Amino acid sequence: MKGDRRAFEALLVKYEKPVYNAAYRMLHNREDARDVTQTVFLKVYENLDQYNPAHRFFSWVYRIALNESINWLKRSSRQEALEHETADQGGGPEQQAGDQQLGEGMEAALMMIKSDYRAVIVLKHVLGCSYIEISEVLDIPEKTVKSRLYTARQQLQERLTEQGLH
């Protein structure tokens, strides 16, 4: 398909939104998510000959998306800044009320857990992947997927509790 712009455009239409949303949930910044999405699709286009048809196509695209997001965090050193930023935004129980604040609190809490754990949460709850699909995307055993999801949820609960939201 490399060189076939029309076929690539069809892929772009199908995966643009999930890739953008995954990047946004990993980075919590719209501009970064936009840039990462652009990079992901350029990589998809340039590396189509390296795609292994033994795996499902979406898992290859999602793997690139998550790797790019994690690399972006490493390059820009946003991770630490975000952790401090979101930790500062926690506030006390009196500041928190209602579903909207829970949603905002959840977004903040997501940014406070490690990117490896955030990745499994994004794959499960944003992209709707099954255990086996997450295992394929991240190239880790299904058992590790389950344990990471469990740990990620525990950490999210702790962060939400700290913010008085859970």
Place this chain on the structure above:
Amino acid sequence: MAVDPRIIELINADIDGEISSDDKQELEALLAESPEAQAMHAELAGLGTSLNELPDLEPPAHLKHTIMASIPKSEAQQQRNNVIQAIFTSPPMRYAAMFALGSLVTMTLISSDQASNNAFNDVTGLVGTISSEVPVGPGIRSASIDRPEVAGHVTMRSSGPLLILDFDLVSSRPVDIVATYSDQTVWFNGFAQLESPGASISAESGRITMQVEGKRRYALFLHNAGERNVSINLEFQADGEVVYGTAVQFEQSGESGD
């Protein structure tokens, strides 16, 4: 009391929708016997629901066009674009390119006997580059466009009597940009483009028309002899219909908003 790891595994499988019917029955039996497990199930289910309800965001309208425009058309063109792109990203090269552009514009004007204060009509094929490092004068204005047909930014800078309109755009189909101004002391002074072979442009008194298709970076140079306040109206037309209109303004006194 700590919850049994087996129950934790079953609870997580249940809220993830990955529990078998046999395991579901086992979980229900275990939950019936353990208030702690029930509380954990309720908590994790609530957490899962909150995560599932995080809103889906729409990607920026122009992102698809930007990506499609970024896909290399051919290796030869890509190599050419990389060289030009390097000019944009390297300040020393940018200054050199700016100087080269000035020379090019001057030579073009002289060779075409149009080195006067009057606008000239045919500048097709004039290629150069633009600089964002020129001394920035007062009254800088910019406009953002985010339409399905065309998206990006237009920025106006000034350097003495020179006004530079920087168009950084991407379009999904051919779009005409019509720039008009009423001040007769302002005249068209040049045009430069990045990675866009064969750009179409026409200039007449008070009106300049360019075409954009795909990803384009243009610079339009206007001479503002009196360094007076100037408003440049911009219309973006697709298939003869105006899809977006805005104005960028140069003001002696300082910046101003739309």
